[in-house]
Structure formats: C-alpha cells, structure tokens
Amino acid sequence: MKRFILFVTLPALLCCQSFGARPNILFIAIDDQNDWIGHLGGHPLAKTPHIDQLAARGTTFLNAHCNSPVCNPSRTSLMLGLRPTTTGVYGLAPWFRSLPELKDRVTLPQHFADNGYRTAATGKIYHLGTGGKEKGLAGSKPEFQITAPFGGVGSLPERKLIPPTPMGNHRAMDWGVWPPDNDDTGKGDYKVASWAIEQIKSAPKDQPFFISAGFFLPHVPCYATQKWFDLYPDDDSVLPKILENDRDDTPRFSWYLHWNLPEPRLKWVKDNHQWRNLVRSYLACTSFVDSQIGRLMTALDQAGVADNTIVVIWGDHGWHLGEKGITGKNTLWDRGTKVPLIFAGPGVSPGQRCTQPAELLDIFPTLVALTAVPERDDLEGLSLAPQLKDAAAKRERPAITSHNQGNHGIRSERWRYIHYADGSEELYDMQADPNEWTNLAGKPEHAAVIAAHKKWLPKTDLPPAPGSANRILTYDKKTDVALWENQPVRRGDPIPE
DSSP: OEEOOOOOOHHHHHHHTTGGGSOEEEEEEETTOOSOSGGGTSSTTOOOHHHHHHHHTEEEETTEEOSSSSHHHHHHHHHHTOOHHHHOOOSSBOOGGGSGGGTTOOOHHHHHHHTTOEEEEEESSBTTBTSGGGTTSTTOOOSSSEEEOOOSOOOOOSSOSSOOOTTTOOTTOOEEEOSTTOOOTTSHHHHHHHHHHHHHHHOOTTSOEEEEEEEOTTSSSEEEOHHHHTTSOSSGGGSOOOOTTGGGGSOTHHHHTTSSOSSOBHHHHHHTTOHHHHHHHHHHHHHHHHHHHHHHHHHHHHHTOGGGEEEEEEESSOOEESGGGBEESOOSSHHHHBOOEEEESTTOOTTEEEOSOEEGGGHHHHHHHHHTOOOOSSOOSOOOHHHHHOTTOOOSSOEEEEOSTTOEEEEOSSEEEEEOTTSOEEEEETTTOTTOOSOOTTOGGGHHHHHHHHTTSOSOOOOOOTTOBSSOEEEETTTTEEEETTEEEOTTSOOOO
16 A cells, blocks of 8 residues: 655645535446446346445436546546547547646546545556556656555456457456355455455544545456356346347448457357356346445445445446447447446435436536535536436536547437437437437438537547547548548448457
C-alpha cells in the first residue's frame, strides 16, 4: 500500500472545518457489467440480492448509459467530466495524462481531495487501475492519495478452458469454472473488496472518505467457482432472446464499429457449443461480484457509517452475449451502452426507479451536488440530484454515447437514434421494441422523431487524439473507405466471422 502526502490549500483547510457535515462516498465500479442485474430486469434469472437491496434503499436509473462503449474512453469521460468527443479519447490508448491539454486537469477524486476528502482506491477505476502507473508523469499529482495494486482476474488455468477463438485467439477470451476448489479468496475482486473494507474500518472519524473499489468481473476471462454456476440452470433457458438475421435491417457501417475484435461472433459460440457456457459464466461472475458488494455494505454497517455514506454503483459499458450476432461491446445499441447506475445514502430518496435518461458523465456533478463541495463550471454532465429527489423530474436532454468520431447513439426515454459517420441511421421505439429488432429509420412517419434526436448530436466531435490505438475507427467520406485499427475497410469487403 502506498501513501501520498496531501498538500492542503487554504480553501481545503476552510472545508475541513465542516467535515462532520460532509457525507462519505463509496464509489463502486463493475467492469463490462450490463443490465443483467436482478432489479434491472435485463435477464430474468440474474441473482444479485445485495445490489438489489442497495437499490431498494436508494434510487436506481433504469435508463442509464455510458458515454463510450469501451473501457478507457468511458472511464476517462466519467473521471474528467468531459465527453469523448471533447477529448478525442476513443480507444484503449492513450492514457489521458499524456495529452498536454489534459495533463493537469483536476479529476473527480482529485476535486474531492482538494476539498478535504481522504481518497483511496483499488482495482479497476481507470482503464489502468487506479492511475498509479501514470502518476509519475511530469507535473501530475496522484489520482488518489492512497492506492493498492489489487484487482484483475486472479489465478489463471494453465491452458484456456474453451477452444481457440477466431480473430487472434486472445488469452482473455475464456470462461468457465475456475478455480476448481470453490475458493474465492484468491480472486482479484475478493482482494479488492477486502482492501476497501480495511479502508472503511480504518478511516479517520474527523474526515470524510472517498473510497473507490473497481471490480474486474464479469470482464473476460469470465471465471467463477462452481457455487456461482450452481445458481443458474445448465440448459438453454439461460440464453438471451435473439432474432435470427437481426442485422439485415442495420447499416453495413454498424459492423465497422466492431470490425475485427477478439470477442467471438454468435456463430462461433453456437458452432463450438459455447453460448450457454459463456452466458452462465457471465451470470455466475455477476453474482460473485454482487457478493463482494455485499461485503462492502456489511463493512459500512459495522463501522457505523452507513447512514452517512453515499454509495454509487456503476458499470463502464454494456455487453452483448449473442444479441445482434456478436459478443462483447463496441456498439451503440442499448445492449452495448446500458449500465447499472445506483445511488443510495444522504440526499437520495429511497425505493425510486427512474426512467429518465442518465449518463455516466452525470456522476461527477451529482456527487458534487450531494456533498456541497465547490461546483465546477467545466463539467459536461448534468447533476442527477433532481431525479434523486423525485424520480419523475424531467431531464433536459437525452443520454449520448459516442464510439469514435462521427458515430453517436442518442437515447431518450422512449427512443434510441443512432447516427453513423457515413450518414446511415437507425431508430428504435424502445417501448414497443425493447430488443431493438426493427429499425424504423427509413419510415417517413418517424422523420420528426429523428430530427428531434439528431439535434443532440455532439457539436464538438474531435478526431482520435494523438497516440490513439486499439478499437480506433476513422472514415473518409470522399473515398468511402474506413480505417479500422489502421487497416482499410471497403464496402465490398466480407464481414469477418
């Protein structure tokens, strides 16, 4: 465990006088977690009793979405309070501190540290953990005052448990029962929870804390011990609903967003009898992470700080498990963008289920509003405080997700509109067609709906930032040629299987 000296400025010292009135914050991230959470209803068999219990005493957003369907840009956006289209961070690289204009920008945890909070983190909060590897960049200060290098999947089997996958047979493309001894204590996420629990127990009584715990699962490799698999039937009842030939009415450009990736297509998992195994593995990992969140909630109770702690749970993007013919993320449909987002604690009305659109970008200004730390005028999200008080309160705008320059999803309470860089479009009535099976974009009677959503396309839409790599897509309208990870993609090219 590393400890950093906090240099307290005069404004921070003034804030220290009111420590007793400031609520604590427990900031919980779950990697690759879609809405397969019990109370969210994304999967009818999902078992997450601890998350559901927390949601019952707080407000859950049923229509919450990431701002990018990829880990690094999603987390960068949340922590900076800026859209990916504002920073140009769309891929797994760069680390945003390498960009001169962002090198010294104050992030969410830094803002709270500057205003009297004791910040601590472990696991996956940024794409590269707690940001510790990058803290040595010239002129930068630590992302968190206290960090621990725990996290990740934990132990790995000597060989992959599934057959070789296409598009590179990436080592992370694996799932199944592991370790075989039913012992969870060696898993990275167990250690993340244990460290966060110690931070809760040892937190000073005269200073509010901002403790962050970033869980790796259900990210691939999706390993869980047998007891979590036993929660789910080993038959096809676990499989999600799909529509054969679902992509027939979607633009070809939709394939460009995930043109060639390690995550296998639905055809491969079917042909190799891995679809059910993958789905059960994902559900089992989700239930395991829920149990670790339960440990954190127990620690808050035992430390006597539950009533004065704001708990926020969020996932960084959605995840496909066969829907739209793919597995993985990198899409602008609900399955790729919809995430759990739950607030509980001081200032939050209990038992609420909000259907207003929300973005991960909103977490930063919401926590500022709930804790009364100084407001920021450079944040692009909207505070969700009105909805946390009254779930029926209307929001000013829809949720906006971007995946590389020119590709955007606009999600209102009823509709999903998608606009691709080549001008092609999709529109779904999410009330009548929650599976997004029927693209309405070509129907004249929906022109007004498209126009109403199109006005929310980002006005600032930067190209990829210098150093961008992995999951990067660009498009040249003049030649009608796309570049996927620097490889040209033309209209006639066969879609990779």
